[in-house]
Amino acid sequence: MITLAVRQDNIISSGHDLGVWSVIFSPDGTRLVSGSSDRTIRIWDAHTGVQMGNPLTGHGDSVSSVTVSADGKHIVSCSADKTLRLWDMETQTQVGDPWTGHTDNVTCLAMSPDGKHVVSGSKDKTMRLWDALTGAKIGDTWTGHVGSVLSVAYSKDLRVASGSFDGTTRIWDEATQTQLGVSLGHKDSAFSVSFSPNENQVVSGLRDNTIHLYDIESHLPIGKPFLGHKDSVRSVCFASDGRLLVSGSNDKTVRIWDVETGIQVGDPLQGHNDWVTSVMFSPDGTKVVSASLDKTIRVWDITEYIT
Numbered sequence: 001m002i003t004l005a006v007r008q009d010n011i012i013s014s015g016h017d018l019g020v021w022s023v024i025f026s027p028d029g030t031r032l033v034s035g036s037s038d039r040t041i042r043i044w045d046a047h048t049g050v051q052m053g054n055p056l057t058g059h060g061d062s063v064s065s066v067t068v069s070a071d072g073k074h075i076v077s078c079s080a081d082k083t084l085r086l087w088d089m090e091t092q093t094q095v096g097d098p099w100t101g102h103t104d105n106v107t108c109l110a111m112s113p114d115g116k117h118v119v120s121g122s123k124d125k126t127m128r129l130w131d132a133l134t135g136a137k138i139g140d141t142w143t144g145h146v147g148s149v150l151s152v153a154y155s156k157d158l159r160v161a162s163g164s165f166d167g168t169t170r171i172w173d174e175a176t177q178t179q180l181g182v183s184l185g186h187k188d189s190a191f192s193v194s195f196s197p198n199e200n201q202v203v204s205g206l207r208d209n210t211i212h213l214y215d216i217e218s219h220l221p222i223g224k225p226f227l228g229h230k231d232s233v234r235s236v237c238f239a240s241d242g243r244l245l246v247s248g249s250n251d252k253t254v255r256i257w258d259v260e261t262g263i264q265v266g267d268p269l270q271g272h273n274d275w276v277t278s279v280m281f282s283p284d285g286t287k288v289v290s291a292s293l294d295k296t297i298r299v300w301d302i303t304e305y306i307t
Helices: none
Strands: 003-014 020-027 030-034 041-045 063-068 074-079 083-089 091-097 106-111 118-122 127-131 138-143 151-152 161-163 168-173 189-195 201-206 211-215 233-240 244-249 254-258 277-280 288-294 297-306
Touching: 020 288, 030 063, 030 074, 030 297, 041 074, 083 211, 118 151, 118 161, 161 189, 161 201, 168 189, 168 201, 201 244, 211 233, 244 277, 244 288, 254 288, 254 297
Parallel strands: 020 063, 020 277, 063 106, 106 151, 151 189, 189 233, 233 277
Antiparallel strands: 003 297, 020 030, 030 041, 063 074, 074 083, 083 091, 106 118, 118 127, 127 138, 151 161, 161 168, 189 201, 201 211, 233 244, 244 254, 277 288, 288 297
């Protein structure tokens, strides 16, 4: 059994003018990058909560998701304006032209661990693969989902998981750009997906308030759904050691789970007063960051856990 001592570390409360849809730690854990309905991307000092530089502007609509390259030098963002954009982290300027091709809101994106490619998902029900430095489209459009693609995630061996409004999670091979095995079916939409660090499992956060864990090879569920949230689960993410999972929900809470038992660890983390849209563990597993439609980003300090 895992016991946690968690406290709120700091709040970033002055910056975004509208709800925050996405937040991510830089690979070295020193910075946070966020994207918002105010059409901006912002960079923050992860230790002090102070905004670094000016907002990154250019998108013509809400910023749906952001990611950071493995070397920490670039940010990629996607937006309801149907584009993706590449940014230089240090100069905080856009690199090249917007990446175009999707015919509707670009809802999600993920960068490959080797930093070469970006995969995106859209309300147009498709996924696309891009060159991470040039924005050139690679190969054909990935089709199969019959509803909006809401979340995508990479494994270290370059498989891609996708969650959709159509009630499925799907696993894809990046090299062949084809689906692997059968779709993982749910009773409701999959808002968020994440691979376990050992790449044997994928987790899905669903609109029906539940979290489901699946075996990658067999495509079968592992144990029972994680129960506790009182509203849709918007975001899920494994800790780097794979033992813990964090989730954020429309019920305004952040929750941490023991992956092995599926049991919630400690009480819900409360403080946000609107949907929690994005959560992530820091690379070293000592902090959790959460973003909300209440316009704030909160950092939670995990001071101790004992097995």
